[in-house]
Amino acid sequence: MALRLDGTDVSGFKFLFSLAVMYGLMSILVHSVMYTKFITPLGIDAPLDRFSEARAIEHVRVLAHEIDGRQEGRQGLREAAEYIKAQLERLKERAGSNFRIEIEENVVSGSFNMMFLGHGISFGYRNHTNILVRISSIDSQETDPSVLMNAHFDGPLGSPGAGDCASCVASLLEIARLTIDSGWVPPRPIIFLFNGAEEVFLLGAHGFMRTHKWRDSIGAFINVEASGTGGLDLVCQSGPGSWPSSVYAQSAIYPMAHSAAQDVFPVIPGDTDYRMFSEDYGSIPGLDIIFLLGGYYYHTNYDTVDRLVPGSMQARGDNLYSAVKAFAESAKLRNARQRESLGVSNGSDDGQAVFFDYLAWFMIFYSRRIAMALHSIPVIIFLVMPFFSRFLYSGLWCCFATFYDFVKGMILHTTGIMLAIIFPVLFSILRLLVSSYGMNWFANPFLAFMMFIPISLVGLLIPRTVFHGFPLSQNVSVLKVPKEALSDEARFWGAFGFYASVTLAYLLAGLSGGFLTFFTSASMLLAWISFCLSIKFSGRQLARSSVFYVIPLIPCLTYSVYFGGFLVQFLIEKMGMMGSLPPPYGNYVPDIVVAAIVGVVTGWCMGPLMPICGKWLARSSILQFLLHLSVIALALSSQFFPYSRDAPKRVVFQHTFLTADANQIVDSSYDFSVVDSNSLLFLFKYAPELAKELNIGPEFSFETAKMSNQRTFLVCHL
Structure with a gap:
């Protein structure tokens, strides 16, 4: 049907076109910000007093590709721990005489209960490996308030784990190097925790918080995580109180934070080590900083080093180094005993602050009290x-x-x-x-x-x-x-x-x-x-x-x-x-x-x-x-297929054993499922080779198929 336009309609279409151009230009700008196109990554030969994405990428390449599998129970996890420890030993050898470098390999065991998705879960574990390094001035004391930086080096099942979380470990290794090579001697100790058991329900962080001698000295922490391969490195959680987010707002070079994320994150079915440090087994003030974009590859075999978003690790590294310096130099940094004696958690009485970044250019921050009036x-x-x-x-x-x-x-x-x-x-x-x-x-x-x-x-x-x-x-x-x-x-x-x-x-x-x-x-x-x-x-x-x-x-x-x-x-x-x-x-x-x-x-x-x-x-x-x-x-x-190599469809295939005791297998099964709304019928239709391999014929239906017990699924994709 043809449109009949009068002069007023023509003016309206001109205005609509003008708005389309305006929003199009805004979208181009926003896309460049979201995918850090405005940040120039520094090369392998960058000055030693600067964070270099290229140097960090080399660590990712080793952890994600040269080491075969960093899952619990595999040799690759042990090799990753040895690689991290070797890198730290090299840093210790070339550190100046005004540094004290303490490196530990800590094997943790324990048990605990936690609530997950509304269900109580009990865990018992033993012999998980954490690697730690404490960088401090030569005259520092064991009880001095310290800053903890945490990342996990274990990987998800079936994934190289370049984004999650080799990129996190690599960032911390480069920051540790930068701390030593820049000539900046931290006024308070900085502890780097490389924990080897996060993917199996935060066991490494729990072991550290329950058993390690340095746990009570921690005055602030930064947990570094990834649910994608780059983009915005967002502060998803902060607290207790407003002090951690205030420090970040004042120090971040490319601020990426929204207090609105704290309204949403608690309802998302996923936890990070932040929970162990700040909620369940401590009330340490801290930040939870996460790569959020590139989630197509999260916990898949596509999470490779070539899919890391250029500029993302540079922005993360610059932000983290600036933030850890600000925490270490803050007069509000207090260890557990000092916080307990003062009866505060560094600003928790002021409640959660309101803050947001504007296109990662600058950050606006104001307290809850001001927000009440404003x-x-x-x-x-x-x-x-x-x-x-x-x-x-x-x-x-x-x-x-x-x-x-x-x-x-x-x-x-x-x-x-x-x-x-x-x-x-x-x-x-x-x-x-x-x-x-x-x-x-x-x-x-x-x-x-x-x-x-x-x-x-x-x-x-x-x-x-x-x-x-x-x-x-x-x-x-x-x-x-x-x-x-x-x-x-x-x-x-x-x-x-x-x-x-x-x-x-x-x-x-x-x-x-x-x-x-x-x-x-x-x-x-x-x-x-x-x-x-x-x-x-x-x-x-x-x-x-x-x-x-x-x-x-x-x-x-x-x-x-x-x-x-x-x-x-x-x-x-x-x-x-x-x-x-x-x-x-x-x-x-x-x-x-x-x-x-x-x-x-x-x-x-x-x-x-x-x-x-x-x-x-x-x-x-x-x-x-x-x-x-x-x-x-x-x-x-209708001409576009929902999936591609860059946006794969996820499936779950597992071999389940039902045991009566340690030696008796009662039953076993192979379980196969999809994890989105396009069902197995869709999968078998468009992947006939898979259907043939599983002996699935055209007469397959859910009415006659044997359905798996969903409670037995190991949800490794989340």
């Missing part, structure tokens, strides 16, 4: 504004009418945001009804944006299209203000009230992610002031005033694209290991989740523009165009 301001402004703007001129009744219009504006904006989420979800369900498989976007994330952003925009614009003329309660003749001006005002303050309310809700819930909507609210105020000044000095020229509204929002919108793009990419990568849910409804879950998140991100990135710029876009011709784009993207997506 994040309440937008709601106060929203409630006061009707009375401030009307009372002196029109009386109390007009104030309430204005407030009522603001509430209606907030309801309309909320409806648009909700529809921006619902429409992509419905669209994803419709696509699966006509498609033979889901998750087409898994290997091609751009498909998720192509399919769901246009339809999400349709939902966002529906309220503005339906209520093209705002249902005002105010009397235009009494106020002697143009109806268009009152409508713009009501829509703006309604949208502002929505973001202010969400900010307050975050605050009251005790969460730390309220900075997202607070930043939006503050930016919208600046945009509104700019818009009003434009009208005052240039008249109500629609194009000019809209541009003046958009310009102050650009920093906020860029951050929204940054945070939202990272969130969608991370989520898409993790959908490949979320687990296989029962069909038929389980087949829909990943597509629905991704569609909903893209809808949230679209509403967040475009929502602040809608009060003023929505008038350009809320036209039937533009809605039709967006619908056509969505349908074309749907048709195009």
